[in-house]
Structure formats: structure tokens, C-alpha cells
Amino acid sequence: MRVLVIEDDLEQSGFIKNVLTGAGHDVVTAENGEAGLEEARGGYFDALVVDRMLPRKPGLKLVQEFRDSGGTTPALFLSALSDVDNRVEGLQAGADDYLAKPFAPEELIARVEALGRRQVSNEPPVTKLKVGDLEMDLLSRNVTRGDTKIDLQPREFKLLEYLMRHAGQTVTRTMLLEGVWNYHFDPQTNVIDVHISRLRAKIDKEFDKQLLQTVRGAGYCLTA
């Protein structure tokens, strides 16, 4: 993926660049809002990582103007302002995700990769999801693996849907809490792990090939 990182703190932007490069992505950096907007309009990128407080043009304004001028590249806000209200502001300005500083490197990678994915998959309206022999019909809400029908609770269905929409990429616990439960805080108990292991018991237990993998130190990955 080609990622544009717009961040004025050079140390921070160097760190982000290292992290993303380490995960196999190409990174271009810009140091202020105006240069960043120009760069975003000019070059082809799969994702934008934008700091909220930038010199010359604040991040919110940058993303807003970029969207107003027809830019569709998905954007992720990085910000020390991590309030729910700040997050809502960011998303209303046109960003696709919001990550509070400081963050774990794995969290950043997972979220940026999820962004790149989103652009590809938002074109045809999807009614069926498929990962290996695991299939989900979003209309009839049927889930099957091979010939076996799998019964899921509503919440398990949402969880699996999220994982299938992000198939092949790492999904962190925080992303699951946000995406499936819509919670923006971190419960201290490992609640997500237990939900995952329940889901795993239903979709993987009886089968040879394990689809739902644990990514150590990061999260989970559903892959064929």
C-alpha cells in the first residue's frame, strides 16, 4: 500500500514511517497541512494518515477540503485528543477512522490496512461474504462452512461479519470493540478474547483447517 503520512512532529512521523515500512508499505511524508493537501491531491495513495494539529492547515480542515474537492482516499486521524466528541468531529470532517495517540504499532498497521481494504470493497454492494469454505449470506443471515450450517447468536454474527469483511488482515481488539460493540474504551478484562474463542468453537472446532488465527501481540486474523 502507498500511504501518505501528514505529521509535523518529525520524530513521530519517522516512527510511523518505520512502522508502516516495516509492515511492507510505501510511505510518503508531509510536514504541514498545505503541503499534505497538495500531496494528497497530486499523488495516488491507498490511505492517508493525518495528524489533527498541523501547522498552516489543521487536520480537520485538510480532510474536509480534500473531500470537498472530490478526494476519496480513505483517511485516518491521529490525535492526542481522544474524547468521543473529538472522534465524532473527525469522522464528520470526512475521515474513515480515528486513532488516539499514543498507539501501539500493531494497532496503526491494522487500521491503515483496514482502510486500504475499504476502498476496494466499497464498490459493489455485497450480499455474500466468503472466506475459504466459510460463507455468510447477509440477507438470509445464514452461515455455512462447507455443508455444515452454523448457528450464531446475533452478536457472534456481527463479530464474524466484521472479521470476514476484514479477511486476510489483522484486526485488533480495539477495532473489534469499536466496530462490533461501538465502545471506545478499553475494558480491563479480556472480554474480546472470550467472544473470539466462542466464535472459534463454532466455526473452526469441527474442521481441519483453522480459519481464525490469533496474531500475537496484535489481535486476530480470519484467513482462508
Place this chain on the structure above:
Amino acid sequence: MTSGPFAFLRTTSFRLALIYALLFAVFSAGLMGYLFQATVGSLRTEAKSQLEAELRALAVAYNTGGKERLEPAQRERALVRVRNFTYQFETGAGRKIVGDMAEMPVTPPADPGDVDAVTFEIEGRRPTGEVSIIPIEGRIVRLSNQSVLLVGIEMSDRLAVVGKINQAIIIAAPIGMILALIGGFFTSRYAARRAEALSETSVAVMAGDLSQRVPVIGSNDEFDRLASTVNAMLTKIETLMSATRHAGDAIAHDLRSPLSRLRNRLEESLRGPMDEMTARDTLGETVEEVDQVLATFNAILNLSRVRSTGEEHLQKLNVSELCADVADLFEPACEEAGLSFEAHIKPDLYAKADQALLAQALSNLVDNAIKYTPRGGAIALNVETADKDITITVSDTGPGIPESDRERVKGRFVRLDDARTQAGSGLGLALVEAVANLHGGQLELDESALGASGLKASLSL
């Protein structure tokens, strides 16, 4: 500032009292005048019509039977003194035929058929025995044979009523005026004093004493309501001020020590021998510790944010659904921890709430319950209503919190001894309480209904 013994003269309410007193005087004068006219007038009209009816009746008696009919009728009437009538009947020559008086007290009209309205006085004996002059209103007529008939009606009782009314007006009007002025005086002095109390409190608060409050005396009037509102405002200001101060203190005290520890560790490893394995271990531990510091830092910020959030942020939402979601999130984790979990949630309870904060507060409570309840225990989440309050209760069968510590654990960074081994910022319950307060409720800790030693945490909204 209003002060001095005559300060009330300059107050709005005294001026109002004065105006009201004048209006009262004018109004009562009008009312009493009307009353006087109405009563006296109607008394006279009534007397007149009675007199004329009596005169007519007697005239009819005379016309149909002459003197022989009139006399017994009159005599009979005079005997029973019907309705205080007085009669006198005499010949054309002025000789008394029959009557209540010694002689005719007034001059009769000259021509037969003429009727004159007359007033005169007689000496009468009251039922009490005393002799008094009784005013009489009468009609006198000369009949066709020149004889003269007088019928009179006593006015004394009626005039006495009129006199009493007059007397009442004369006494009541000045008393009313005086009472109105006294009322105005006290009202204005009361208002001046209450305003003064408000002003004194404000001065004290401005001088820095945020604990000052305007006295509420229980009169339940607009002054009390104003005082309550001002007091609520002062409480909010005091809370915000102390939250800000607390956040500052917390950052100073509670981040300084882990940061010093961190610094010491790095310093030490810099001095010691440095092979890759120990360096990696040290760095790994350091990252963990920094994360912990950051978590604490976030918790402090979050807490002060909640404490300074206003109620205007709250939106009406389905609290039952929110609680069910939290229950749904934690239920598998409870099972994993070997705990039975039961949720009894009364459906469709709505309240003005902050979705994110309430969910977080509730998560903190369930989190705590899972952490401190030994395997094999039970956790229950109950959502009920009493009156208009929604009570969310999380109970467990864990060791509980001794009664003496229950208030203390709600504070910042208070962790009971046996909890130090557990991860956590020590701000969990402080946040829950702040969220409860934001929703106009409170956090109550009590013995669990599930077991003698467990903990029951109730959030009332």
C-alpha cells in the same frame, strides 16, 4: 449597598407596598360607598312598599265596611303590633277614634284622598325595658268622610344596621391602611434582608471561599428558589474547581512516582553490563510501564473530563438496551472466569444519559466484579425502576469491601491492600461515581444480596 434602618424605604417592594396600600384604600372606599348605598337604599324602599301595602289594605277595609270594618282590623293589628306598625285613626274634627298615640303627631292633608309621606318620633319601650325615642316613617291619608288615618313603621332597627355599617367603614378603613403599610414594611424588610444575604454570599465566594452558600429558610418562595439555584451553581463551580485541582494534584503526585521508577530503571540498566538479552528485557518492561503510566494519565483526564461535563450533553436513550449490551459483552468473560452471570433487566427504560460514559461506568463495575470474585462465584446485573429513578446494580459473591472503606474506595487511586496485585489504575470507582453524579445519581456500595460478604454497587440515575 442597602443598609441603615431606613434602607427599606429605598427598596422596590416597599414602594410596591405603598402603591398597593393606596390602591387598597381607593378600592375599599368605593366598595364601602356602594355597599352603603345599596343597603340603606334597599331598606328604605322596602319600608316604603310595606307602608303602602298596609295603607292600601286598611283603606280597602274602610271602603268596604266603613269605620266598623276598619276599627276591628286596625285594633287587631295594633294588638299584635304586626311588623312594628303604628296606627292612629281620628275623625275629621281631630277626635281620636283609635290609635297607639295620644294624639295625631303630624298635620293631615286637607283634601280627602290625599296621601302624605311623613316622619315623626314616638316614645317607645324597648324589649330591654329602657324608654327611647323611636323614629317612625309614615303615611297619612284623609279618607272620604274626612276622617284621618296614619300608618307608621319603626325605622329604628333598620337605621341601626345602617349606623353599624357606617361605623364599620369608619373603623375598618384606617385599620386596613395601617395593616397594608405594616405589611409593606415587613415585606420590604424581608426582601431587603434576603437580597442582602445573597449579596453577602457572593462577596464571600468572590473572595475565595467557595464553600459559602446562600441561606435557604424553607419559605419556598422565589427567594428560596433563587437561593437554591444560586447554591446549585456554586456547588457546580466548587466541583469543577476541585476537579481541576484534583487532576493537577493527581498528575503531579501519581505520575511522578512511576516516572521516577522508570527513570531509575533506565539509569540502572545504562550503568550495568549491556548484553542484548537484558537490554531487550529492560526495554520490554519499560514499554509496559510507560503504557501503564499512559493508561493512568488517560484515566485522570477522562475523570476530570467527566467531572466537568455538563448535563446538557445527555441524550435520551434506552438504558435497558445499553445495559443488555454490556451484559452481552461480559457474559462470556464471566463464564471463562468460572462465574455464573445473570442479568435481570427491566425492558425499555429510557433516561437522559451519555451512552459512552454510562457503558464505561457499567463496564468498570462488571470488570471489578470479575476481577475480585473467586472462581465458582456469581455475578448479577439488575436494572430496575423505583419512582422515576433507574437503579443499575452489579452484585457479586466476592470478598466485598469492609463498610469502613466503602467511602474511601470511591476516591482517586485508592486500592485496598489485597487489590494491589490486580492490574488497574485505581480510578475505576472514581469514574463510576463521577458518571453517576453526571446523571444526577450516585454510586452506592453495599453488602451484596448474593452473599454475606459480596459487593453490591448501585448506580441510581
